[in-house]
Amino acid sequence: MRTSNDEPSGGAGVIAEPPPPSGAQSVLASLLRLIGALAIPVIGFIVLWAAFDFLRDAEANRFLVVGVAIVVGVGGVFFLYWGMNRLVEFLPVGYREGVRPYIFVGPALVILTVFLIYPVINTILVSFKDSQGEAFIGFDNFKFVFTDPSMLRAIRNTFGWIVIVPLLGVSIGLAFATLADRLRRGEAVAKSTIFLPMAISFAGASITWKLIYDFRPAGFGSNIGLLNGIMLGLGQDPVSWLDIKPWNNLFLMVIMVWMQTGFAMVVLSAAIKSIPDEILEAARIDGASELQVFRRIIVPSILPTIAVVSTYMVINAMKVFDIVFVMGSPETRGTEVIAERMIDWFFINNHDGRGAAIAVVLFIAIIPVMIVNIRRFREEEAIR
Amino acid sequence: MSVAEPVVPAPADTASRSSSVGDERGAGWFVRITVLVIVILWLIPAMGVLITSFRPEAVVNTTGWWTVFANPFKAGQWTLENYSLALDAGGLGNAFLNSLAVALPATVIPIAIAAFAAYAFSWMDFRGRYVMFVGVVALLVVPLQMALIPILRLYNNGAIIGGRYVFPDLDLVGTFLGVWLAHTAFGLPLAVYLLRNYIGSLPSSIIESAKIDGADHFTIFWRLIIPLSVPALAAFAIFQFLWVWNDLLVAYVFLGGTQDNRVLTIALSNLVGSRGENWHLLTAAAFISMSLPLIVFFTLQKYFVRGLTAGAVKG
Numbered sequence: 178m179r180t181s182n183d184e185p186s187g188g189a190g191v192i193a194e195p196p197p198p199s200g201a202q203s204v205l206a207s208l209l210r211l212i213g214a215l216a217i218p219v220i221g222f223i224v225l226w227a228a229f230d231f232l233r234d235a236e237a238n239r240f241l242v243v244g245v246a247i248v249v250g251v252g253g254v255f256f257l258y259w260g261m262n263r264l265v266e267f268l269p270v271g272y273r274e275g276v277r278p279y280i281f282v283g284p285a286l287v288i289l290t291v292f293l294i295y296p297v298i299n300t301i302l303v304s305f306k307d308s309q310g311e312a313f314i315g316f317d318n319f320k321f322v323f324t325d326p327s328m329l330r331a332i333r334n335t336f337g338w339i340v341i342v343p344l345l346g347v348s349i350g351l352a353f354a355t356l357a358d359r360l361r362r363g364e365a366v367a368k369s370t371i372f373l374p375m376a377i378s379f380a381g382a383s384i385t386w387k388l389i390y391d392f393r394p395a396g397f398g399s400n401i402g403l404l405n406g407i408m409l410g411l412g413q414d415p416v417s418w419l420d421i422k423p424w425n426n427l428f429l430m431v432i433m434v435w436m437q438t439g440f441a442m443v444v445l446s447a448a449i450k451s452i453p454d455e456i457l458e459a460a461r462i463d464g465a466s467e468l469q470v471f472r473r474i475i476v477p478s479i480l481p482t483i484a485v486v487s488t489y490m491v492i493n494a495m496k497v498f499d500i501v502f503v504m505g506s507p508e509t510r511g512t513e514v515i516a517e518r519m520i521d522w523f524f525i526n527n528h529d530g531r532g533a534a535i536a537v538v539l540f541i542a543i544i545p546v547m548i549v550n551i552r553r554f555r556e557e558e559a560i561r
Numbered sequence: 562m563s564v565a566e567p568v569v570p571a572p573a574d575t576a577s578r579s580s581s582v583g584d585e586r587g588a589g590w591f592v593r594i595t596v597l598v599i600v601i602l603w604l605i606p607a608m609g610v611l612i613t614s615f616r617p618e619a620v621v622n623t624t625g626w627w628t629v630f631a632n633p634f635k636a637g638q639w640t641l642e643n644y645s646l647a648l649d650a651g652g653l654g655n656a657f658l659n660s661l662a663v664a665l666p667a668t669v670i671p672i673a674i675a676a677f678a679a680y681a682f683s684w685m686d687f688r689g690r691y692v693m694f695v696g697v698v699a700l701l702v703v704p705l706q707m708a709l710i711p712i713l714r715l716y717n718n719g720a721i722i723g724g725r726y727v728f729p730d731l732d733l734v735g736t737f738l739g740v741w742l743a744h745t746a747f748g749l750p751l752a753v754y755l756l757r758n759y760i761g762s763l764p765s766s767i768i769e770s771a772k773i774d775g776a777d778h779f780t781i782f783w784r785l786i787i788p789l790s791v792p793a794l795a796a797f798a799i800f801q802f803l804w805v806w807n808d809l810l811v812a813y814v815f816l817g818g819t820q821d822n823r824v825l826t827i828a829l830s831n832l833v834g835s836r837g838e839n840w841h842l843l844t845a846a847a848f849i850s851m852s853l854p855l856i857v858f859f860t861l862q863k864y865f866v867r868g869l870t871a872g873a874v875k876g
Contacts, residue, residue, distance in 0.1 A: 240658065242662070243658045243661060243662040246662040246666065246737045247661065247662055247665045247666060249666075250662075250665065250666025250667075250669070250670060250737065250738075250741055251665060251666050251669045251670075253670075254669065254670045254673045254674065255673060258673070258677060262779045273777075274777075274778070275687075277685070277777075277778055277779070278681045278685040278686070278687035278690070278778075279687065280677075281677040281678060281680060281681035281685065281778070281782075282677070282678045282681045282682070282687075282693060284674050284677070284678075285674050285677070285678035285697065285749055285753060286678075286693065286697075288674065288742065288745055288746050288749060289697060289700055289746060289749055289750070291712075291715070291746070292708060292712055292742065292743060292745075292746030292747070293700045293703050293708060293746055293750075294700070295711060295715070296703070296707060296708035296710075296711035296712060297700075297703055297707075297708075299711045300707055300711075349599065352595075353596065353599055356592045356595055356596050357596055360592065360593070360596065367596050367600050369859065370600045370603050370604055371599065371600070371603050373603065373604075373607055373855070374603070374606075374607065375800070375803055375854075376803055376807075376851050376854035377607075377807070377847065377851060378807035378808075378809070378826060378847075378850065379807070381610070381807075381847040381850070381851070384610065384840070384843050384844065384847060385606045385607065385609065385610050385847075386606060388606070388609040388610065388613065388626065388840070389605075389606055389609065398622065398623070399623055399624065399625075400625070401621070401622065401623075401624065401625045401626070402625070403605070403609060403625065403626075403627060406625045406627060435603065435606065438603075440800060443796055443799070444796055447792045447793065447796055450792075451792070481758060481762065482758070485754065485758050488701075488754075489701075489751065489754075489755075492701050492702055495702070496702070496704050498704070498706070516704055516706075519704065519706070519707070520706055523706070523707075533707075536704065536707045539702065539704065540702055540703075543699075543701075543702035547695070547698065547699055547702075550698065
């Protein structure tokens with residue numbers, strides 16, 4: 178546990194300065210307290226470490242290993258904060274509140290630095306290097322990103338994804354959350370249905386939608402895809418849906434909308450439910466129609482949540498990879514997206530420099546989204 | 562539409578939501594039909610998978626799944642064989658346990674860490690709070706595929722700058738801890754973002770009054786913020802759990818695909834690899850892997866019930 182070792186030892190250095198003594202007894206008492214307070218976290222960390230060693234033991238009973246893993250993992254994180262907070266209690270009163278915020282945010286920052294910031298810096302460096310990630314070659318990789326026809330298509334398609342998917346997902350999610358909220362019975366069932374696709378992995382979703390879009394030309398077996406079943410039922414010829422440019426992009430976006438509307442719906446629904454009943458009732462008693470209640474009260478009250486959900490979906494759409502990749506042949510179908518190109522260059526074409534450059538472009542593209550959110554954060558601060 | 566209908570004053574009993582809003586006016590035909598249409602649209606794709614998973618292989622590849630509705634009770638139409646085949650393919654039980662050992666801590670750890678951080682970003686004063694929060698949220702954009710290889714190198718070799726270890730060689734590949742930490746990092750930006758939004762929007766009066774009563778930040782967080790944030794925590798817990806449970810890439814890279822270590826998704830993808838594109842098997846396997854996420858959702862759903870949030874804050 179890297180995080181656990183950093184913080185307490187940093188704190189312990191300050192603790193070593195004893196509190197102002199007022200007599201031999203109080204010194205002894207505070208010394209005992211100090212030892213006690215130090216011993217419990219230290220013993221705790223030793224126990225945690227021993228448990229982790231046990232988990233490496235491949236010969237042990239699998240049920241036991243899994244049980245210990247769950248207890249250690251779940252219990253360990255709470256113990257970490259509790260132990261660190263106990264250590265803070267030992268600081269002179271004046272220091273406690275100054276140190277405590279860093280104990281609250283410290284573990285998050287340490288983990289993010291190691292697991293996200295370091296890889297980002299690494300990637301930025303590699304984006305200026307050649308295919309092996311060794312020699313510096315200047316801006317060539319970025320020139321490639323903005324001139325390669327396949328890359329340009331990917332950029333165009335990604336724009337489509339980040340507009341259409343959040344728009345559809347948030348509007349359907351919001352409408353559904355509002356409407357389902359007013360059902361007397363069946364709210365849980367209805368919401369679970371929309372949420373259902375969230376429980377499916379991308380591989381599962383692609384199997385699901387292949388059963389919808391499936392196309393077999395005449396002579397290659399019967400069409401078992403639902404859409405072509407409908408076409409045949411209407412007396413039309415079956416259509417190879419995923420080959421119709423540029424609409425095949427839209428068909429792929431539908432898959433993501435299907436999977437992610439559940440997210441928007443559940444989060445928005447939680448927000449709607451936290452609007453105090455009194456406000457809604459008061460408006461209704463004053464004669465507001467349900468549409469007015471929705472537009473004038475519900476939407477403004479949950480606007481921050483709508484912004485959060487939209488941001489999340491925009492970012493997710495920007496990073497979309499699995500759907501396009503699993504549904505197949507993005508280059509011949511013209512359905513490339515930026516993240517899919519990145520994986521393609523990193524892992525399939527083994528050109529580290531180009532893959533990294535695409536990743537860097539992806540970061541830069543997110544900056545406008547972040548600026549909007551930072552503004553909102555500031556406004557919120559100003560209100561408080 | 563309900564707009565034209567007369568507004569009936571709500572009953573005095575506002576404690577029970579269903580009696581105040583869910584009256585006949587509240588859920589008119591427009592509402593019911595719209596909800597029903599969306600529900601049916603959303604069900605159709607999943608229904609195709611469910612039905613296919615119960616049909617014999619020969620039938621799956623010659624007729625569309627919707628044809629079962631023509632004569633649903635025909636003999637030879639249904640089979641359970643796909644499920645027993647998918648389960649017998651080996652190691653699914655062990656994989657299920659491994660998935661649990663990965664998913665439970667990888668859900669709880671990021672939530673705990675994010676909740677502490679979100680509280681600090683909302684209600685504590687310290688230098689750099691604003692910059693740190695923006696920095697954390699900015700990390701939402703990092704595609705995890707990009708981070709995998711640098712992290713793998715860290716796990717294997719540590720990081721050495723100027724001859725000294727800045728990150729020790731912990732040999733974390735193939736351990737649960739290694740996967741938990743990776744999942745924690747990938748889940749943290751969203752968790753901090755969502756939870757800060759929720760925790761930051763709690764009324765400042767309750768925190769102020771707790772401070773006046775002499776509570777320190779740790780007590781306020783533990784006794785006040787956590788109970789009040791249960792809906793947001795539960796909502797995020799569901800998403801993180803599903804994400805980890807359905808993840809293939811992170812588990813494969815950091816835990817490995819050995820018979821002992823592999824999680825459910827890896828076992829399933831091996832099944833796909835060894836059995837080709839057999840839809841009758843794939844659909845059955847997909848539903849086996851979905852079972853636990855669905856149970857989790859139905860169990861935690863009670864936390865979304867309205868009275869809990871509104872009542873708690875008001876009370």
